[in-house]
Amino acid sequence: MNRSVSGTLSIPALLMTLVATFLAAWLTLGVFGRSDQLIYLWPLTGLQLGLLLPLWQRDWASVLARQAAGAAGLIAGATVAGLPPGIAVMLGLINACEVFLCGWIVSPAVVTFDDLKERTHVLRFGIAAIVAPVIMGSIAAIPVAPVTHQSFLHVATTSVLSDALGIVIIMPVVLFLTSGEYRTFKKLRPYLLRAILTGIAFVVTAVYVFWQNQNPLLYIVFPPMVIMVLAMGLEGAVFSGVVLTIVGGTATSLHHGPLWLAVNASAEHRMVLLQLFLIVSVVTALPVGALLDERRREARSADEARSIYQTLLQNAEDTIILSSFDGTRRYISPAIKTLTGWTPAEFLAMDRMQTFHPDDRDMARLVMESMASGKRQHVIRYRIAQKEGGYRWVEAVARAYFDETSDTVLGYVGTIRDISSLKQTEEIWQMERETLTREKLAMARLANTDALTVLPNRRAFDDALLRQLSRAAAVSVMMIDVDFFKAYNDLYGHQAGDDCLRQIAQALQSKVGRGGDVVARLGGEEFGVLLPGADADGARRVAESMRNAIWELDIPHQSSPLGRITISIGIANWADIREHDTALLIQQADRALYVSKRAGKNRVTIAGAMPVAV
Template sequence: MTRSSNLIDLDSHPTARLRAELDHRTKVTPAMLHSIDKQGRLISVSDAWLAKLGYSREEVIGRPSSEFLTPESRMYAIREVLPAFFLSGRIDNVEYQMVCKDGRVIDILLSAVLDKSLPEMEAVSLAVITDVTAFKAAEQQLILSEARYRELVESQSELVSLANPEGVLRFVNHAYARHYGLQPHEMEGRNLFDFIPEDSRAAVAEHLRIVCSVSHSVENENQVVLSDGQVRWMAWTNRALFDAQGQVTTIHSVGRDISDRVAAERRLQESEARYRLLADHSTDMVFQLDGDLVRRYVSPSCRDILGYEPEDLIGAQPMAMAHPEDAPIVTLAFQSMLEGRADRRSIINRIRHRDGHWIWVEAQLKALKDPKTSTISGIIGTLRDVSARKAIEDQLQEANRRLQALAEQDALTGLANRRYFDEALLRAHAHALSERTNLALLMIDVDRFKSFNDRYGHPSGDECLKRIGGAIKDTIRRAGDVAARYGGEEFAVLLPGADGSEAASVAELIRLAVLHLGIEHEASPNGIATISVGVTGLTGDSSCGPEALVRKADRALYRAKERGRNTVVIAHD
């Protein structure tokens, strides 16, 4: 763990000085610190500790530090961490989860030393805490994304990479590495600016700054230096990926070598003969249109791409082969160039192959100007089949859609998660107010679940929650109803349009469904797992806010617990 410069050196300070230093710096250190006595009670906490967890100093001093850990972290500390701590006198970077005052759970790293040199206190522990919640979430998301990403991109010929905002390469596919004459592992960890000529680095840095400031793809062309010293032109499509806080985590790049195209454009400016020689041998289909968008030249590559002979295409307009849905976009691109609103355009659209099927093509277009008058005389372009690349892009979009669905789902029960439920509640509440319709809310809690976990263990507890979640999901079947795991052993159900009697009926059906599961629970008077349900609702003439609606359902749930559990209680104003 990296120590802040104004923190205490845990190894070199004598105990008395350590304690005095801690008391003195508690209110000024930016770090999360706490000190506990031999009974594990908090005797000192820093302002940063209080700010992170949302407590005042009066609320925490004298309380056991374990009260601020999740049950899992508390058990881990008791069983594994503390025995080793009291033997060695220190621990470093132990992973825990702490619970904030508002119920949020944060991931932390904790390091501590034990000092037994104060006779009057017997032992004092000083801990330094680092919040790593955002890091762990981003790390897990990146692991999942990279696994899916690798499957989709490793077999394609396009150059694909992932880099951090500073340009450090985190991933390159084999095509990328081959292009530079290296292996992927030889490039990952290096900065992409290492492969860019020095006089081009400022322009590339500015381009990446723009990429990180927008939410769409941005194209760029620049030179790169290969491992043998060769300089090549590349065309890149770059897009920034953001985390939940809107911070850029990764720059996604797809590139291809356009050195041949750049060289062709330069030679075209020098000599029509040299241009035709290059075009006739290009793997891309090269074409030239006059001011009326009639083809005047088509390279032999049209045989491989479209299945036609050059003479079949010369004299006709390209719009005749465009897909009806894409024709307006293609027409607009051509017109913008003929009218002088754009010198270059890149368009992707569908064209009918000679055998009748549609292929996706990418056209790079450039306006042709009279060298004397600068008037636009036509368009020259290259065409390539990108059907395979388009299919991979579609697969990537579908993978991202599935990933978004997973982000809204509770991993254990398969129900909606808390985040999705909160958003659904806001939407349903706004709709109920605007349309003056009913909205019912059920808050459900598994009775004596802590005793269940203590008796049968957490794996059995997880299985219990999964089965109860399944029973809830199977009971609500209307379109628009939402069942979610609200947190821990608590569930929530939204019933848009349901009145009080309908909501009470659904709640009773859920309670009976859980009973019928017959999950063994020795600590329950019934001998099996049961639930308590609090029911409330919003009528067409009510103005109760969503937070108040949750509080009412929670109070009804509390009354259900007071009445002996395994029951349904309806909230009344």
């Protein structure tokens, strides 16, 4: 329990506590009774407790200061009333301890009057009103019994009863006057007529019962008390307790009322019976009043929540639907009219599946079966029917709800949102994505394609060769060069040179047919061929077919000793490309090409099985 040990001490509050306890002690002991007689009602504990509880959790210094002021006021009042100073001091200390014990039991549950409007808090209050008086009243009887010349048991009994009665009567009154919701006229005004009528009826009944001596009519007060409690709740219970205490105590002390019908009973015995009657009446009325107020508060909260819920449903843009799987419970919010054109009643009258597009009904059945089998939530998109014809795209979030006792799935609650505009946007985005993808692929092809020959370019050739690194297979690489091509360009012109290269590219491409084979233009008149999985003999056969294909093109070339366009080819082959550097493989093929050139051109040369470093 966290309490502040410091706070602002209010001098007026301390003086008020001092004066109030002084007057209460003086009036109780000196005016309405004598210090050597029965104390009918001991108000000091209830008075101080009602003043201190609002501070109990937030200002511990003020609590201690007010307790000290209360003890001082009690000691002064008891002394003025005629008690010996020593006894008065002891009573003051005992009363301070009792206030602390009560506060410790009641706090932190009860700080204001409205805190008593809960059954558990009333129970704590009832325990405090019994335990504290029993303990401290018994202790107080030790010094008081010799002074009053009465037995310890008699003094303890009367002290406990008067103390308990004072707590249950006075503390709620003080809390009501300091923090009650209806202590102001503005708050009480709507209930004023009802309070006045029931209050008058109860007061009249109580006065009649306690001022007549002919019949034992104590039970007559209970019907109007019940009406008071029903009409005013806890406030009615507190009011009825105060009225019964004042009327019953005054009448009984003046020898009036049904308690005087007891034969051979002393006045003190009758007062003890009255105290018991009052305690039982108040202890019965307070929990009933608290229960009624608790139920009314819960009902108000439920009404407010229902009102908020209805307001949200009426104004929500999304449609909210509740449906049991057996169709016995169905609800749909008014937003369905905006969504579909049907009113809620019209929509609920339709077969559930008829609201789905025919192509979406199988999906809807699967979702419902899934929820019925225990899956708690689904998010689906479907087309909902329109009153004017056609369908509209919506998104529904459906959550299963369960029976609290058996955990059986009973139905689902869903929210339906119009996503037709979102769907159109998504379709546009999808078309744009597809267009961008096509453009990206086209750009990728352009970036990897030689514009003149439409063969893969050097980048594509290198990428294909790198991909071979991840494969455990043989590979052959050809480097091809057009013989005397510079002289051809000089003699026939660049346009003829471009046409010549295109014909060569087509001829080379026609001689490979496997999916992994690559024929690429590496630049100028140089071509490269990649033959994955081909050994040296296989590569030679392909190379010879390519050389013959170019020869058979019979493209005239007067600057060539052979009189036509020819090519020279160098081949490099490795059994496992992962064991070598691809750059060395290309270099080996280049060296073989150089050998073909040096040997007279128009020929094929295969490099050694292992590359030789340059």
